Amino acid sequence: MSTTVSAAVSAAPRTLRGVKPGQTVTVTKLTGEGPLRRRIMDMGITKGASVYVRKVAPLGDPVEITVRGYELSIRKGDAENILVE
Known part of the structure; x- marks a missing residue:
């Protein structure tokens, strides 16, 4: 049964907020609507972009990241709208 649980957890979408430094x-x-x-x-955070936390x-x-050679600080609410792998 633990195999099923771990498979379900790994299948869940991972957001930038959950990434460790x-x-x-x-x-x-990217999820979210319109202006967000x-x-x-x-800010340069687009599909396929590499992000270093x-x-x-x-x-x-906030979460401090480096993307496309720039250092940015983003709110955790915004980080939840960025799906990563």
Whole structure:
């Protein structure tokens, strides 16, 4: 039964908010609507972009990342709209 549970957990979409500092991930999809999605894309976070998580604040907000050679701080609410692998 534990095999089924671990398979279900690994199949769940992973968001940028759940990535630990020091890891590099690739953006697979952006969720969210209208202005939020546009703002995320304007920061250079698009499908296929490589994102390195530098730091996460003690309470999880903000998340400091490096994307396309730029260092950014994004809110955890925005990070939840960025699906990664």
